[in-house]
Amino acid sequence: MADLLVILVSAIFVNNFVLARFLGICPFLGVSKKVETALGMGMAVTFVMTVATVATWFVQYFILIPFGIEYLQTIAFILIIASLVQLVEMVIQKVSPVLYQSLGIFLPLITTNCAVLGLAVLNIQKDYTFLEGIVFAIGAALGFTLALVLFAGLRERLELCAVPQSFRGTAIALVTAGLLSLAFMGFAGLVKG
Amino acid sequence: MSQQLYLSSSPHVHSGETTPSVMRAVLYSLVPACGVAVYFFGIPALSVLLIATLGCLATEVVCQRLMRQPVTIADGSAAITGVLLALNLPPTSPWWLTLLGAVIAIAVGKQVYGGLGSNPFNPALVARVVLLISFPVQMTTWSAPAPLGSGLDLVTTATPLGEWKNAVMLTGAMPAEMQGSMAGYFLGNMPGCIGEVSALALLLGAGYLFYRRILTWHIPATYVGTVVLLSGAFWLINPAKYPNPVFHLVTGGLVLGAFYMATDMVTTPVSIRGMLIFGVGCGVLTVLIRLFGGYPEGVSFAILLMNAATPLIDRYTKPRTFGTARQGGSV
Amino acid sequence: MLAAILSLGCIGMVAAIALGIAAKKFAVEVDPRELAAMEVLPGINCGACGFPGCAGYAKALVTGKAEPNLCPPGGAELMTKLARILGVEAIVMARQTAVVLCQGDNRKAQLKFRYLGLEDCNAAQRIAGGPKACPGGCLGLASCQRACPFDAIEMTADGLAVISREKCTGCRKCVAVCPRDVIRMTPYESSVHVMCNSHDKGAAVRKYCQVGCIGCHICHKTVPEAYKLEDFLATVVYEQDAQAFEAIPKCPTKCIRDFNEGYPEGSTFLPINNDKSDAA
């Protein structure tokens, strides 16, 4: 139980996927202009990450390892993740057109999102059990959502600030992301993750 | 005649308190802390203070010139950043480190965001954290105080918090005997950053700011209160391992952080509820990082992290408008 | 090798089938014409068409609630494109351009008082009708400039808004924001305008503005069909203004301006020279 907690806290704060591992930067910058869409994106990523972890865990231990073809891990995982994201996209488009519109082109971005692939690969590398894997996935997704929402809040505030012309948009977003990442380094060593 | 008349929207009178007057008051309030620092650490502390302040002012001028904006160093905000940065550096920090910190604070921490009022993070803390991560050796070389006239040289040693952390890391328990006494820590007789040393001097300055109504109690009280409660809880659970709350209060940068860094108006929430949440958040993070994190001191990180959360806090702590229903109740 | 091919193939098949089923089950109908219309629309969401943004206009187009000639920024070119997408005949709208009918900058026109406060025309207008003595003149606090999505408006050093004829797309945002109604939509072909918006009597206008229309009728007498006078203010009759330029040198206050000859004083915009004498 304590192990699971350590995995969770580590994935959310200490080794935050975006701010410490620097994975998933594309949606981090792309879908963080508004807090609402950031939350929506966080949900979508949480869902995709959890499902992808389950799927890739099974594929790894019931197909790749038994057949001795671990070297195909990357390509197999990409295939699975891509199909899953497509599925999620279709469901969202039907169920919540508003969310679909605000997530816009960024949903397909999860398809090739290194955060999701990275999670699946790390999960195998760390030899997590099925349950640990799921907790790790949820932690990673929550960490991603936390970073995204914090960042969206900051960017919403920057909209009202007199940012110099040359720094507007992505430039100031990247500076802010860097500073946010610095702040998250305070968590370093909090738990051995 | 009428063409000389002024017309404007109401109100037509003003309190007279202006941004420069607020900033000046903050600067005055820092005088005792700077004085104590110079007393304990001598000329090195004075030179850090001067380099940081002048560096910040110069950077501000350069940035604003480059961006063809009016130069606003007269408002005093850059000077405050400089002094606060110096108070967050070790007295032995080399001149280039201090200067680099000043440039980072103003250029990256403030001016890229559009100057005063726009920066989401406390500029002085941004600089301190950048330096701490980039130059860990220089930033963690502490020296024991050598009061002016005592004839002592600055001798390298560890801060009380560092002393404790090392002991816990190595033995899993408190060091048998700390080098200083609680009263000594309170007055400033301990190794540490320039501004961390004397809680008393800082409180004197804060008292002046309370008197001028520039500080409100909300953030400092909740910050310090949370640290006391949380560290007290850990102390009660295991007094052999965890230091008592008083130790937390008088060592490290807690007083400096709670009264000067966490109350920087620009980077903290504007609603009362938001301020309370901010203070509690800072307190929790500080204790967690101090007791369990890799760094001995967590104040800077805690405040920066809460700075990052400030827009969200502001968003969700909108005060209840007069005449609208309380949550779960009627007007 | 075989295992690798087979297992990957299987994974792929399962994924493909799942996606296929989902595509059927969660299919969402989108009119392809709507997407095509979105493609060609400018995407600046100026609202000049009267619908909420370009997407709203695209939706209205395919549902037959709107004609394809409602987008001033897109101009005639866009209209034909939209018409082709929708498969209807295009009714081309004449290009219109916005003009600030005032040349009374802070040196030429008097102020009533010194205004302290927000640099915004609407805010200033609420303080005793604005600092400019002339009730119709340009206040020069740049509200129209901020409203313009095309960067077509500049403020001169002496506080007068000037609109570029070339950059203006006719979206009317400036017209909507101006509290003094001094910006008017005019046919693009007409380059001659009476640069005044004051309906006060000539004597009053003379008091507060060096370049205002004093209602002297000289322009009307020179080219009767091209000018009309109402409430002591001459305006160009844009339907029949071919000879309007003949009155320019006769105007005693130099209030009539041909934008093909030059923009008001202080403007950095340059006229596009199409020689009038040939046409005449």
Place this chain on the structure above:
Amino acid sequence: MKLRTFKGGIHPPDNKHWTSHKAIEDCPLPDELVVPLSQHIGAPSVACVEVGQHVAKGQEIGSAKGFVSVPVHASTSGEVVAIENRPHPFGTPLPAVVIKPDGEDSWSSNLQFTDPGSLTSDELIEKVRQAGVVGMGGAAFPAHVKMSPPPEKPIHTLLFNGVECEPYLTSDHRMMLEESERVLQGVALLQYVYGAERVVIGIEANKPDAIALLKKQCADAAVEILPLQVKYPQGAEKQLIFAATGREVPSGGLPMDVGVAVHNVSTAAAVTDAVMLGRPLIERVCTVTGPAIKEPKNLRIRIGMSLSHLVEVCGGLVEEPGKIILGGPMMGFTQVGLDVPVIRGSSGLLLLREEDIANSPEGPCIRCARCVQACPMNLMPTTIAAYARRDLVEETEEYCAMDCIECGSCSYVCPASIPLVQLIRHGKAAVLAKKRNALL
């Protein structure tokens, strides 16, 4: 005991010592009176006299147009010399009746004494309407409209506003001291109209003499004199109701939604004149004050006197004024010149020198939260202002811009000198415009 008040607010220097001890003086008649036809909230009146006609003091010269409107009366007897657009306190010239006094100052013969006991409450309200009584605190809302709440909103508390929280102004203070009988008579009449159970006169604690006097005179009557904490804007309607009853007028609602009606003490005196003597509202007390005035005074002035006349009566100017303000310094309106006439809502004339004008350049918001803590409506002025400046209408509305009472507390405390009130007004106008467009 801690005095009752509201949350938020500010403590500007009240500067009332210049006039608070000075008895009300009658202002002599000038050579010309300019009586504007729009002096109240609602439809302007329409002139019902002709140029050249002789009018008696108190004769109707402009008739009401619609329910939310009141007639306008001649402030003295004399000849109508013009009906034309004249400078007006609202800023732009508006229609006015110009009267040349004949010096007789004789009342119209139609006006007569009535015994209020013989009147029904509807007749009483009609008398108030005919007399053109409006709220005299500054807003000038027709009193008869306020006095006719719909039957489903009964009024149980009648509140009189003797707070006068605006700095400099002392006209209500002097009214309560010198004309307490007229005021209390009006209080009784209004209580009769509303049938209210509780009657309260709220007075800020900085007028102990007025509190003591009214307490003495009301010793046997069921009128409660409520001293209130000295704080601006204690006299704002919603804040006064909260202090007196503990109830909050709902957002977007009116005092009657919480069963309260509020009138100014000077309005009560005007009601007495209207009902008992049949005399219309043609004069009021106005505090003429400020550093640019030689001899600040409380003057009983006739509607239509020009500001320059008032200044003359007060000994003239110390130096050229930098700002001319009708009303108090927190919510009053600046004027384009001294040729403007006083109207029914003019409670004070304040002349500031150029050096008294708050004119520091606007700086960036440092998020000091003073405005948030000062706002009596519990809003976030700086946030609303930031959205309003960028014309983000939805966000402006979401942060409750429409609840702003424009009291000016936020602008007063802002160290960056941001014109917060002006920005919020700007935002409110944008929200209203959007709502209008949505209806079309």
